[in-house]
Amino acid sequence: MTEIKSGAAVATSADIRGATAMQLHDVAVSFHGRTAVRDCTFDIAKNRVTSLIGPSGSGKTTLLRALNRLHDLTPGAKVSGQILLEGTDIYRGDITVTELRTRVGMVFQRPNPFPTMSIYDNVVSGLRFNGIKKKALLDEAAETSLRAAALWDSVESRLKVAASNLSGGEQQRLCIARALAMDPEVLLMDEPTSALDPIATLRIEELMTTLKSRVTIIIVTHNMQQAARISDDCAFLLMGEDRAGELIEFDTTEKIFNNPKDSRTLDYTLGRFG
Amino acid sequence: MSDMTELDKPTEVDNELRDEIRRISQHSRARRATVSKVMIALCAVALVVTAVPLVLLILQLLEKGLPVIDKTFFTTLPSTPSLIAPNATGGVSNAIVGSIALSLYASVLAIPLGVLVGVYLAETESRLASSLRVIAQTMAGAPSILMGLFAFSFVVHDLNIGFSAIAGSFALAVLMLPVIVISTEIAVRSVPNTLREAGLALGAKSHTVSLRVVLPAAVSGIVTGAILAISRAVGETAPVLLTIAGGFTNAWKPLDPVSAMPLTIFENAKSEWPSQRAQVWGVALVLVAFIFVLSLSARMWASRKQQVRN
Numbered sequence: 001m002t003e004i005k006s007g008a009a010v011a012t013s014a015d016i017r018g019a020t021a022m023q024l025h026d027v028a029v030s031f032h033g034r035t036a037v038r039d040c041t042f043d044i045a046k047n048r049v050t051s052l053i054g055p056s057g058s059g060k061t062t063l064l065r066a067l068n069r070l071h072d073l074t075p076g077a078k079v080s081g082q083i084l085l086e087g088t089d090i091y092r093g094d095i096t097v098t099e100l101r102t103r104v105g106m107v108f109q110r111p112n113p114f115p116t117m118s119i120y121d122n123v124v125s126g127l128r129f130n131g132i133k134k135k136a137l138l139d140e141a142a143e144t145s146l147r148a149a150a151l152w153d154s155v156e157s158r159l160k161v162a163a164s165n166l167s168g169g170e171q172q173r174l175c176i177a178r179a180l181a182m183d184p185e186v187l188l189m190d191e192p193t194s195a196l197d198p199i200a201t202l203r204i205e206e207l208m209t210t211l212k213s214r215v216t217i218i219i220v221t222h223n224m225q226q227a228a229r230i231s232d233d234c235a236f237l238l239m240g241e242d243r244a245g246e247l248i249e250f251d252t253t254e255k256i257f258n259n260p261k262d263s264r265t266l267d268y269t270l271g272r273f274g
Numbered sequence: 275m276s277d278m279t280e281l282d283k284p285t286e287v288d289n290e291l292r293d294e295i296r297r298i299s300q301h302s303r304a305r306r307a308t309v310s311k312v313m314i315a316l317c318a319v320a321l322v323v324t325a326v327p328l329v330l331l332i333l334q335l336l337e338k339g340l341p342v343i344d345k346t347f348f349t350t351l352p353s354t355p356s357l358i359a360p361n362a363t364g365g366v367s368n369a370i371v372g373s374i375a376l377s378l379y380a381s382v383l384a385i386p387l388g389v390l391v392g393v394y395l396a397e398t399e400s401r402l403a404s405s406l407r408v409i410a411q412t413m414a415g416a417p418s419i420l421m422g423l424f425a426f427s428f429v430v431h432d433l434n435i436g437f438s439a440i441a442g443s444f445a446l447a448v449l450m451l452p453v454i455v456i457s458t459e460i461a462v463r464s465v466p467n468t469l470r471e472a473g474l475a476l477g478a479k480s481h482t483v484s485l486r487v488v489l490p491a492a493v494s495g496i497v498t499g500a501i502l503a504i505s506r507a508v509g510e511t512a513p514v515l516l517t518i519a520g521g522f523t524n525a526w527k528p529l530d531p532v533s534a535m536p537l538t539i540f541e542n543a544k545s546e547w548p549s550q551r552a553q554v555w556g557v558a559l560v561l562v563a564f565i566f567v568l569s570l571s572a573r574m575w576a577s578r579k580q581q582v583r584n
Contacts, residue, residue: 112472
C-alpha cells in the first residue's frame with residue numbers, strides 16, 4: 001500500500017505524452033435530463049498534470065466528479081459515454097465503485113478534514129474504512145503520505161491533535177495526504193487552492209509538481225496562471241448555446257496557451273472573456 | 275464590450291430630484307426611529323410578562339421547598355404520620371432512587387434505537403423513511419397518559435410483568451423515542467455534505483460513512499437531544515401513574531415496583547396530613563434541580579464540543 005511508484009514515464013517533450021491513465025470517450029453528464037457537460041473526448045496521460053479550464057458553468061467540476069463516480073449519489077444524474085481507467089470501463093466494467101474510488105482519489109475545493117478525528121486518524125481514515133487495522137501498516141502509511149504531502153515535519157510531534165487546529169493550507173495538504181494514503185493511480189483536484197492564500201497556494205502547486213512522478217493529477221482550476229504554471233496538458237471547456245458545457249479544445253498546455261487551434265481558446269487565455 | 279461606451283458617458287445629475295429624495299428619506303428615517311423605539315419597548319414588556327410567572331414559581335419552590343429539605347429527606351424512607359406524631363413523614367429516598375432507575379432504564383431502551391432511526395431518516399430517502407418520520411412526529415405530539423395506558427396494557431397486563439420499573443421505563447422510553455429521533459435527524463442533516471463526499475471519495479461504503487464520519491460529527495447535537503428527552507421524561511407523571519405501583523422501599527431493579535418523584539408529588543398532594551402536603555414542595559424542588567442540572571450539562575457539553583470543532 002505504501003511503496004512509492006517509480007517515476008518512470010515522465011514525459012518531458014510536449015509531443016511525447018507517454019502511457020494513458022484514463023480515457024474519456026464522448027462523455028456527457030446530465031441532471032434530470034438537462035445536459036450539464038458533453039462531447040468530452042480526450043486521454044489523460046500518466047504521470048502528468050492535466051488541467052480542466054474554462055469559465056463558470058462550463059462543466060469542469062461536473063466532468064471531474066464523473067471520473068470517480070461521485071455523481072452516483074445525486075438523484076437524477078446520468079453519465080453517458082465511456083470513461084476508461086487502465087482500459088476498464090468505470091461505469092460498466094469489472095470494477096466496483098469503492099475500488100474505483102480507492103484507485104482514483106479526490107481533493108476538494110475547501111479543505112474538508114474529518115473534524116472529530118486527529119491528524120493521524122484523518123490520514124489513515126481511508127485505509128481504516130477499507131478494513132485495514134494493522135497498526136504497523138497504518139503508522140507507515142501515515143508517515144509516508146504526510147511526507148509526500150510535505151506536512152510531516154510540521155505535524156510529526158502533534159499527530160494526535162484535532163485536524164481542525166491546522167491552518168487552511170495545512171488542512172488542504174492533510175486532505176492530499178489522506179488521499180495519497182490510499183496510494184491512488186489518479187488524483188482528482190477540484191480547485192484545491194481557491195480557498196487558500198497565495199503562499200499556501202504556492203506550496204500546493206509545488207507539491208503537485210513533485211507528486212506527479214507517483215500519481216497522475218487532474219485539476220480543475222479557475223486560475224489561468226495556475227493552469228499554465230503547473231499543468232502539462234490542458235482541456236478547455238466552454239458553455240454552449242443551450243447552457244451545456246462542452247469541450248472546445250484539448251492539447252498540451254503549451255499549445256493551448258501559445259498556439260491554440262480554436263479562436264475562443266485564445267480569447268479565454270488572453271482574458272478577453274470569462 | 276459595447277456597453278462600455280454607455281457606462282463611460284457622464285451621468286447628468288438632476289439636482290431637484292436628488293433634493294426630493296433626501297427630504298423624503300430624512301422624514302422616513304425619523305418615523306422609523308420612533309417605530310423602532312416603540313417596538314423595543316413592547317418587546318421589553320413582553321419579556322417581563324413572560325418572566326414574572328417563572329420567577330414567582332421558582333421563588334415559591336424555594337420558599338416552601340427548602341424548609342422541608344434536610345439530610346433525612348434524601349436518606350430515609352417515607353413513613354405515615356399519626357395523631358401522636360403528625361410530622362413523621364420520613365424522607366423520599368424511594369422516589370429519588372426510583373426516578374434515577376427509571377430514567378436510566380428508559381435511556382437504555384430509547385437512546386440507541388432513537389439514534390439509529392434518526393440517522394436512518396437523515397441519510398436515506400425512501401417511503402419507509404418518510405412514514406417513520408410521520409409516525410415520530412405524531413408520537414411527539416401524543417398525550418403522555420396514552421404511553422402510560424399502552425405500557426399498562428402491554429407490559430403490565432399482556433406480558434404479565436406487573437407493576438414494575440421496567441413497565442414505567444417502557445412508557446417513558448416510548449415518550450422519549452420521538453424526541454430523540456427528531457433531534458438526531460436534525461443533527462445528522464446539519465453535518466456538511468462535503469464530509470460525506472470526503473468519506474465516499476476514499477472508497478468507503480455509504481453505511482461506513484454514516485457511522486464513522488457523519489455520526490461522530492453530529493454527536494453533540496444528538497447528546498443534547500437525548501439529555502433533553504431524559505429531563506422531560508423524568509418529570510412525567512402520567513406514564514408512571516399506571517405502571518410502577520409506587521413502592522415504599524428503595525427498590526431499583528427492573529422488575530421491582532418502584533416509586534418516582536412525580537408520583538410522590540401526586541400522592542402526597544392528596545394527603546390529609548399537612549406535613550405530607552408540605553413535603554410535596556421539597557420533592558418538586560429536587561425534581562426541578564435535577565432537570566436543571568441535566569439541561570445545563572447538555573448545554574455545557576454542546577458548547578464544549580463546539581469549541582473543539584472550531
